[in-house]
Amino acid sequence: MSHHTSGHGGHAFAHHFESAEQEFETSKFGMWLFLVTEIMLFGGLFVAYIIFRGMYPEMFVEAHHHLDKVMGGVNTLVLICSSLTMALAIGMVQRNNNKKASMYLVATLLFAAMFLVIKYFEYSHKFHDGLLPGAHFDAAKNGIQHPKADLFFSIYFLMTGLHGVHVLIGMGLIGWMLKRTMSNEFSSQYFFPVELVGLYWHLVDLIWIYLFPLLYLIG
Amino acid sequence: MEKPTHQNSGHGHHILPMKVYYLVWIGLIVLTVVTVGSSYIDFGGSMNILIAMIIATIKALLVILFFMGLKYEGLENNVTFFCTFAFLAIFVGLTSADIFYRFDTTPVKVDVSELPASSEPVNVTALANATPDMISKGKQLYAQNCVSCHGAEGKGDGPAAAALNPKPRNFVATEGWKNGRGVAEVFKTVTEGIPGTPMPPFSGLSPDDRFALVHFVRSVMPNPPASDAAALASLEKQFSVAPKKRLPVAFAMKLMAEDAKASDDQQEKKADRVGSATDCIGCETR
Numbered sequence: 001m002s003h004h005t006s007g008h009g010g011h012a013f014a015h016h017f018e019s020a021e022q023e024f025e026t027s028k029f030g031m032w033l034f035l036v037t038e039i040m041l042f043g044g045l046f047v048a049y050i051i052f053r054g055m056y057p058e059m060f061v062e063a064h065h066h067l068d069k070v071m072g073g074v075n076t077l078v079l080i081c082s083s084l085t086m087a088l089a090i091g092m093v094q095r096n097n098n099k100k101a102s103m104y105l106v107a108t109l110l111f112a113a114m115f116l117v118i119k120y121f122e123y124s125h126k127f128h129d130g131l132l133p134g135a136h137f138d139a140a141k142n143g144i145q146h147p148k149a150d151l152f153f154s155i156y157f158l159m160t161g162l163h164g165v166h167v168l169i170g171m172g173l174i175g176w177m178l179k180r181t182m183s184n185e186f187s188s189q190y191f192f193p194v195e196l197v198g199l200y201w202h203l204v205d206l207i208w209i210y211l212f213p214l215l216y217l218i219g
Numbered sequence: 220m221e222k223p224t225h226q227n228s229g230h231g232h233h234i235l236p237m238k239v240y241y242l243v244w245i246g247l248i249v250l251t252v253v254t255v256g257s258s259y260i261d262f263g264g265s266m267n268i269l270i271a272m273i274i275a276t277i278k279a280l281l282v283i284l285f286f287m288g289l290k291y292e293g294l295e296n297n298v299t300f301f302c303t304f305a306f307l308a309i310f311v312g313l314t315s316a317d318i319f320y321r322f323d324t325t326p327v328k329v330d331v332s333e334l335p336a337s338s339e340p341v342n343v344t345a346l347a348n349a350t351p352d353m354i355s356k357g358k359q360l361y362a363q364n365c366v367s368c369h370g371a372e373g374k375g376d377g378p379a380a381a382a383l384n385p386k387p388r389n390f391v392a393t394e395g396w397k398n399g400r401g402v403a404e405v406f407k408t409v410t411e412g413i414p415g416t417p418m419p420p421f422s423g424l425s426p427d428d429r430f431a432l433v434h435f436v437r438s439v440m441p442n443p444p445a446s447d448a449a450a451l452a453s454l455e456k457q458f459s460v461a462p463k464k465r466l467p468v469a470f471a472m473k474l475m476a477e478d479a480k481a482s483d484d485q486q487e488k489k490a491d492r493v494g495s496a497t498d499c500i501g502c503e504t505r
Contacts, residue, residue, distance in 0.1 A: 035300075039304075046311060050311065203287075209275050217254065
């Protein structure tokens with residue numbers, strides 16, 4: 001892909017764009033389009049959640065007591081902090097301060113890792129108690145009375161698992177942005193890759209904002 | 220450089236003051252604490268979930284408008300996002316309306332005595348007497364409805380009998396009849412079935428057909444006893460007090476729905492039994 005240099009002494013942009021500005025806006029529009037498909041993807045799972053909860057409201061109350069409110073709450077705060085550091089990192093790139101931007105990106109990565117570590121402890125506790133989806137659900141181990149409680153854990157693992165995959169992918173993208181920031185590729189004239197990764201990362205936070213009360217804070 | 224500018228004005232991207240990010244962050248933390256705190260209080264009904272969703276949506280808007288900067292984006296990104304949100308709302312809203320507010324399908328109990336009486340009375344006295352016509356009609360009905368269990372000769376040894384417990388009645392035997400062998404007694408068995416056994420009720424057949432069946436079955440018996448006079452009288456009374464009821468289709472459908480809902484399991488078993496009694500007949504009679 002060949003690059004042109006814009007007339008304003010700005011950064012190089014791909015040849016099929018008229019200007020760096022157009023490249024920026026187009027990429028961002030593409031990212032928003034991708035994000036809304038993500039929303040619809042999780043939307044389908046939220047609808048499945050509504051159907052199961054509507055069918056077995058008392059089961060959802062009983063099963064959700066086996067989730068750790070404190071761990072879920074801490075993870076919510078961790079993700080919010082990671083969203084802040086992501087936003088700050090972009091703000092720093094926009095201000096030509098790549099050093100601070102790198103620092104904030106590292107912080108974001110650390111928060112993301114912290115989220116996954118907490119998730120790991122939650123998951124292993126569930127595995128240990130037989131709180132698993134479908135046929136792997138073991139009522140003898142966890143003492144849940146409701147015969148359909150495995151449905152709650154199907155939803156729980158599917159939604160948090162898919163979200164966790166997004167966190168992992170986000171970490172990869174942030175790591176890539178960190179590398180590019182550290183080699184001074186970005187400036188106030190050219191920073192849209194960081195901004196797009198930021199958009200993706202905020203969406204991951206956004207989805208968790210809904211997952212947390214729906215799974216951990218039922219009745 | 221720091222002041223808000225519109226897109227397409229050169230390279231002036233909108234750059235928010237750092238302070239805004241910190242304020243949004245504080246807002247998100249506070250709202251998280253509030254939502255966790257409110258989960259410990261019971262607001263009754265569906266208020267808890269409503270409060271939790273309102274707080275989550277405020278948090279989501281903070282993230283979208285400021286962290287993601289949608290507030291400062293052009294029209295197309297806003298339209299893209301909020302249209303998706305509208306479609307998601309339709310998706311979620313209509314599903315919720317269906318799941319939580321679907322018209323209650325619990326069937327209405329139908330009081331049979333309130334149904335209009337049929338114009339054709341049932342003459343029990345006449346039907347209780349066996350005639351060759353009735354016996355031959357009964358034989359046909361027997362081949363359609365009974366033979367797979369009770370056997371071609373009525374000895375309780377039809378092809379389906381092996382799988383049944385207790386075994387089907389052997390009509391040739393004189394002992395062990397639950398309701399007795401008289402006309403009214405056998406009629407009762409055919410009409411109501413024998414609960415707790417594989418014998419299903421054949422109340423779907425018209426009274427005439429049921430009487431025909433009774434007479435055929437009794438024609439197989441050795442020394443069929445005369446019906447108990449009291450039993451016959453009570454049968455007669457039953458039909459005269461509540462002359463044959465004919466269900467309007469709507470009522471009949473309600474009754475069926477009720478039946479199906481009342482005992483899904485039993486209904487399945489029943490369907491199996493009826494299935495074995497009717498569906499297999501083809502090959503038996505041929």
